[in-house]
Amino acid sequence: MQPTELPTSMAARRIDRPVPLRERVYQSMQELIISGHLAAGQHLVESELAEMLGVSRQPVREALQLLNSEGWVDLRPGYGAFVHVPTEAEADELLVVRALLETESARLAALHADAAGVARLRELCRQGEAAVATDDIEGMVEANAALHRCVTELSGNRVLLDFATQVDRRVRWYYTPIARQRGKKSWQEHAKMVDAIERGDAEAAARIMREHTERTRKSYLDQRKSAAQPEQPPALVRTRRRPGTASARR
Incomplete structure (x- = not known):
């Protein structure tokens, strides 16, 4: 005993x-x-x-x-x-890792998302577009973070979600200065990604997410170069x- x-x-x-x-x-x-x-x-x-x-x-x-x-x-x-x-190297390293995590998240989300999950993504897109229309920076950042998290949740991979959660706050910090600059274009990219997830097109969803996160990374680095340190x-x-x-x- x-x-x-x-x-x-x-x-x-x-x-x-x-x-x-x-x-x-x-x-x-x-x-x-x-x-x-x-x-x-x-x-x-x-x-x-x-x-x-x-x-x-x-x-x-x-x-x-x-x-x-x-x-x-x-x-x-x-x-x-x-x-x-943050140094340029710090930001670049984190945003590269974020791109890898979220590209795979989008691919898996296209394979596993149900109608309710797609509806959640559509609603978050609506919130983000509304924030852009009213120039609500905090609203843009919050909706952007929520949408990316939702994609990772829909991937069904808990390890991916854990790692993505670890970098989420840093990503929000880096995204805030360029939220207005990315603006409407960012949400157009989100909408295309949601379309691919709804179709179950894993390769398209991954490609769109990869290009989307790369544009965000480049925008942040360009913004840093133009800003006084x-x-x-x-x-x-x-x-x-x-x-x-x-x-x-x-």
Whole structure:
């Protein structure tokens, strides 16, 4: 018979409960960065953030440490905390990986999507087009992220969904500055992809998604080249990343 009681030595291995306020501040600041309300290169002052979020400075300080460890914020000795400015290489690498994941997602979605799934995609296209018509940048970004996630969900591949979820927040961050630029054209591409998924044409769906994500990648890189880059003090401090932290929150 197997023992049913844990040894008393296990009592010292209890997992600490998370600190909800720190997590909420972390999530709020992350969303402010993604949306561009906290711009790349912007100086982050603890007291100002605490007042804005209605909390004390301690959870803000803890959230900044977490954001720093995951590459959203840079801590610079003698300067303070700044929103990270993604390098061209960082953005290019992530968007290339995103293209690979979502091209396969579109191919599989064409093989497995049912009528209800296609209807969901059509509704998200409608929402995205409405956001373009009213110049609602946040609405464009949210609808774009939701549509791409829906395609991956319809693929039926849980591993693909897990990986796509891990890069989703970064993709939204990079897409926000070019959402207006991509505008109507992006949603025309989405509509063509949904048409291919509805027909069950896996190769066409994959090709359209591959071309679509490549246009987004190129638009982002072109936008970076034309934009002035914030001056970067040379010394950066990055705390060690905790394995699995980013995907756990997402």
